[in-house]
Amino acid sequence: MGKVYLIGAGPGAADLITVRAARLLSTADVVLHDALVEPAMLDYAPGDANFIAVGKRSGQRSVAQHLISKLLVDAAREHDVVVRLKGGDPMLFGRGDEEMRALEAAGVEYEIVPGITAALAAAVTLRRSLTLRGVARSVALVTHSPAADTTEIREHANADSLVFYMGRDSAPEIARGLIEAGRAGATPVAIVEACSTARERTLALTLAALADGEAQTWFDPTQPSLLMIGDAFAL
Structure with a gap:
């Protein structure tokens, strides 16, 4: 029985992966990777490794989670080093x-290697800290899905800095829910797309403008994005 490494690939840029993660990737027999992992990051793995794409993208056909777990167990039964390369950090919205x-139930040894989550890298892009004295x-x-109601949004409205992952399609609903919960329409919003990559873009607007749908024509639906909401993100 081999060992599985659940590795955080970070926010995008290939050189933002940790040294430990790069070292382990260089020994991998099998790499199961997310869709958001930059192709250059796979170069850390041996050229003869078996690469399996198991990413999930909104609105697109993808591999079911139970099948990904089965692939990990099956790979560990046949290979010494199996890497599950996950965007961002495995312990935040990464399943x-x-x-x-699943690995524990199958008796497979595993190790977790943290990664930089996109919110931290996006704060660097904006040159604005997630926290700010005073x-x-x-x-x-x-994280928010279009199917969720505004009750879920209102539960988080009191946080000073809000970062919504996977909120592109429901951005107007998120903004309206926050305004209904008492956040001012003039609250700054920054959107960071394709964080830390060569495709990175940013947009600054207000919560009221986001509620009116002004960002929806700006988004690139093929790229991941973060909604950064709060006075700390005033540009």
Whole structure:
């Protein structure tokens, strides 16, 4: 039985992966990687490794989570080093827990290697800290689906700095929910797309403008994006 490494690939740029992650990738027999992992990052792995794309993209056909877990277990039964390369950090919106439980149930040894989550890299892009003395003392990292109602949004409205992952399609609903919960329409919003890559773009607007749908024609639906909301992100 081999060992599985659940590795955080970071926010995008290939050189933002950790030294430990790069070292482990260089020994991999099998690499199961997310769709958002930059192709250059796969160069850390041996050329004869078996690369399996298992990424999920909004609105596109993708590999079901239970099948990814089965692939990990099956690969560990045939190979010494199996790497599950996950965008950002495995422990934040990465379904790392589901994969850990599947590996434990199958008796497969595993190790987790943290990665830089996109919110931290996006703050660097904006040159704005997630926390700011006298302005922002709390941060909420939130994921939101179009199917969720505004009750979920209002639960997070009191955080000084809000970062919404996977919020592109429901951005107007998120903004309206926050305004209904008492956030001012003039609250600054920064959107960071394709963070840390050569395709990176940013957009600055207000919560009211986001609620009116002004960002929807700006988004590139093929790229990941973050909504950064709060006074700390005033540009």
